[in-house]
Amino acid sequence: MASFEIHRATKRRAKLRLGMSGPAGSGKTYSALMIASGLGGRIGMIDTEHGSGDLYADLLPEGYDVLTLSPPYTPARYIEAIHALEDIGVQTIIIDSLTHAWSGEGGSLDRQGKIADKSGNSWQAWRQVTPEHNALVEAILQSRCHIIATMRAKTEYVQEKDERTGKQVVRKVGLAPIMRDGIEYEFTTFFELDVQHQAYVGKDRTRLFDGQIFRPDPETGRNLASWLNAGVDGERAGNAMTPDQKTAMADAINRAESQDDLYRAFAVAYRVANSLHDQDALAELTALKDQRKALLEPHPQQFGMAA
Structure with missing residues (x-):
């Protein structure tokens, strides 16, 4: 007969695993920095967005460190970047963005396609690529730092009536994150941002944001920090x-x-x-x-x- 460990459920202190997705212009980088500021401690950013991490250098009085990640965006290089920021003593790591590890040059989709083209076997290619991607997810989950990962969202344009003017307007909306299906479930909390910089909570194990639509700010980070620090150590x-x-x-x-x-x-x-x-x-x-x-x-x- 199998032996199982059974214990009384106990809330323990934890590190944040926050995912955020949104279309271009939704404020993913800015929101991540605001939340990280509220969490407290030294902040480090993995920047794959062509220098966007330096655009907000004057935003936080305490400043933050930037690690610029250039192609190829392999999961292994992301893992090395996470460890590099851990080693210099940051408390919060912002990955801006995680999408490149999936759909960027050298990312999982790119590698799968090249391996399949060479071998002629798409299924065999996924058998090689999937463990590499899983290793990145595991590095995020096991990090001793808070992790905030931004993701680009598939964009769609919808036409609707403006309630104030009565005229038809075109609005840009973000759909699913450009990432492996189901990535939302790997995070403690997942925010979906719109072009008005408002956050809707798609998933929230903290239960702090149930039913809310809000603009992320340092207070969001402070509330998350209070929840994360509650419980036994x-x-x-x-x-x-x-x-x-x-x-x-x-x-x-x-x-x-x-x-x-x-x-x-x-x-x-x-x-x-x-x-x-x-x-x-x-x-x-x-x-x-x-x-x-x-x-x-x-x-x-x-x-x-x-x-």
Whole structure:
């Protein structure tokens, strides 16, 4: 009889695995940098987009490092680039973009086609190429850094009526990412961006962004960091937030500038405190939330009404 390990489900601290896809102009690089800034720590970017990584050099006060990756875009070279950034001590790696490892020069599709042309056996070519691609996915999943991977999306143009003018307009939309089918399932969270730079969540194991459409910013990264840092560290068990966790969540609540911001910040705090069964922290953060909510609610005097 087979022997299986069975254990009580326990949330552990984790590193971010975030995928983002979108058509040209949707702001994938910018959004990735904004989120990485909120995660904190040193940022490194693998740039396959012909120098686009340097275009935002003045965006982050803390700056970031760029590793320019030129053809051939083989999975093996991506893996080497990931390890190179790990070795210099970055905490977050942005892969901009992962699409080239699939459809770029020297990528998996290119290699498969060349091997099939030479051997005359397409199936045999995939048997050689697939393990190489799987090794890249595994390097992303096993990295000791946070990983944010951008992907180009197939683009389609649709005609629709503008609600303001009543005229027919043409709008560019992004479809599936240009990558191996099912790549979304390898990530903790997957954002789909549109040309208005708004993110729709296609998949989200964190449950932080359910049903939301939003513009990614540093607060997105801070909320993700709070969720990722909740839970036990390795084999260590505990039932209370660390002081740093509580401070970060309290700061996020106090920084909220709208009811939506407050909802997102408190949702993170609630889930972390609840998962740790830390009722004292939950009560403290709930009180902070209520105080901030009272400050954000409009007062009758604002509308010329009697108090």
